[in-house]
Structures are given as C-alpha cells and as structure tokens.
Amino acid sequence: MGAGDGDLFGLAESLRALREFTLRPVESGYDALDALVAVCRRTVPGADAAAISYAGHGQVRSTHVTDPAIDVIDRWHNQTGAGPLLEEARAQSVHGSVLVVEDLTLSVDSGACSVGVRPPFRSLHSTTLRSQDGHRTALDLYAAPPHALGLPATVMAEMFVRRATHLLYGADETRAARYQLAVSLVSRCLDLARPDAEHLLSPHLDDGNRDPVFVAERLIDHITGTD
Incomplete structure (x- = not known):
C-alpha cells in the first residue's frame, strides 16, 4: 500500500522495514538500535540524520548515529553546558514529549560580540524515551535546512520511539x-x-x-x- 492508497505517510512500508531490520535474532556485532536509527533516517520525511542521545548534567552523548556530523552538535552542548537537549533534560520531560527546534543555528559569545555559527544540521526533532534524575534519553532527528521537521516527522517518529523504548527499557x-x-x-x-x-x-x-x-x-x- 502506498501513499496514494490511503497510507499518507507510508506507515505500512515503514513498519515492514522496521520489523525486518530490528526484530532479527541476536547475533554477534549486530545492534538493533543501529538498525532502528538507519531505518528511521530513511523513512521520516525531511530527516537527514537520526541518533539516540543521552543528555544530562552538562553532557550529551549520542551513541547510535547515522551521520558523524552529529558529534558537532554534541560538542557544542558539552562545551557550553547549554543547548536544547540539555535544557530538555533539566525540564524532566515525560516519555513521548517532543522537542522541535526550527533553527539550531549556534551562537558563540566571546564577551565582546556574539557570532552565529551554522551547524551541520539546522532542524532538530527530539522525542523523550526516558527522563529521570536529570538525565534524558531521546530519539533525535536532524535535517540540514531549518523548519524541515514538522507534523509528518512527529507522526512517523512515534513508532520508532515505541520500538527504541522497548529495546532500551522493555522488560x-x-x-x-x-x-x-x-x-x-x-x-x-x-x-x-x-x-x-x-x-x-x-x-x-x-x-x-x-x-x-x-x-x-x-x-x-x-x-x-x-x-
């Protein structure tokens, strides 16, 4: 079933791909979260990269990424001790809470002047997997242009969030x-x-x-x- 058959966001095909890539038997070296973020990046409209992040107490670590350029965003959070992922961790958002940053242009303040720095990705869509004790785990989607990840991204990300939460915290x-x-x-x-x-x-x-x-x-x- 395609988009023209009432499957507006391609959910049926995405669910098939998600099952194929993340429900495989365990084998040495295979990581289901790697598979999940790879399928997520290919599926979500507008997404150029995807990651699983851990944020809290001034540090962000993205452990499963589809693009190494996400490290630039992590380093910015860690060097400044600020930024949206750390702010969301401090806010103790509940499971499923969605953070959307329309333009992630970074600001560097030298004390004398403030300079805007263009990051590798301008749009951020981050959904909470778990948040407790000042720490937050999230599924993050990135896009190169600003204002690129809206409602379609939220709709599609929801099923990946469910699977990622299950992989990380499912009993x-x-x-x-x-x-x-x-x-x-x-x-x-x-x-x-x-x-x-x-x-x-x-x-x-x-x-x-x-x-x-x-x-x-x-x-x-x-x-x-x-x-």
Whole structure:
C-alpha cells in the first residue's frame, strides 16, 4: 500500500522495514538500535540524520548515529553546558514529549560580540524515551535546512520511539539482547573496544537479576562524572 492508497505517510512500508531490520535474532556485532536509527533516517520525511542521545548534567552523548556530523552538535552542548537537549533534560520531560527546534543555528559569545555559527544540521526533532534524575534519553532527528521537521516527522517518529523504548527499557527483551546492547552503550559512550567494554561491564552483572542496560547506564554516568 502506498501513499496514494490511503497510507499518507507510508506507515505500512515503514513498519515492514522496521520489523525486518530490528526484530532479527541476536547475533554477534549486530545492534538493533543501529538498525532502528538507519531505518528511521530513511523513512521520516525531511530527516537527514537520526541518533539516540543521552543528555544530562552538562553532557550529551549520542551513541547510535547515522551521520558523524552529529558529534558537532554534541560538542557544542558539552562545551557550553547549554543547548536544547540539555535544557530538555533539566525540564524532566515525560516519555513521548517532543522537542522541535526550527533553527539550531549556534551562537558563540566571546564577551565582546556574539557570532552565529551554522551547524551541520539546522532542524532538530527530539522525542523523550526516558527522563529521570536529570538525565534524558531521546530519539533525535536532524535535517540540514531549518523548519524541515514538522507534523509528518512527529507522526512517523512515534513508532520508532515505541520500538527504541522497548529495546532500551522493555522488560521482556531477552537478557542476551540486552547484554549486547549494554556492551554497545559502554563501548560507544566511553570510546572503548567491545572486548574492553565487556571486561569493564561484566563484574557489575554478577547479580543475574540486574538489567544489563540499566547497569551500563549507571556505570557510564559514574565514570563520566554525570551521576
């Protein structure tokens, strides 16, 4: 069914692609969140890039990205200790809350003058996956031009938000899948090779009842000083 058949935003095709790429059996090196942001970027109208971000206490870390230029946005947040992702984390937005920034032009203040800096992406559409204790996890969409991510992006992003939330925080995901995801988070957030990330994480998982992703997030916060 296409857009001309009543499927206004191509939801049927997008759901098929989402299932194909993110519901695969767990295999070594496969990361379901990588698959999810890749499908999301290709599907959402106007989106040029997508990412999963962790923001709080002056730091932003985008762990799963479709474009390395997103690092420019993260560095700006981290250098200034300000910016929309950090402001949304401080606001403690609820699950599903949508932040839309129509023009992400960055401002650099030298004290004597203020200079506008054009970032690699001008539009930001960020949806809260979880927000607690000053930390926020989100699915972020970026577009190169300003005013590019409106209602169609919100409609399409909703299904990806549901799946991303389930992958990160769903109680019924298999432990093997959650362990692989936890290792990936530690590796990306701390810039470690996967074997080193496993070596760091494993001692904290002695209690089989502890969720690996939750442990990984707390470990990252502790090491980076953002807890």
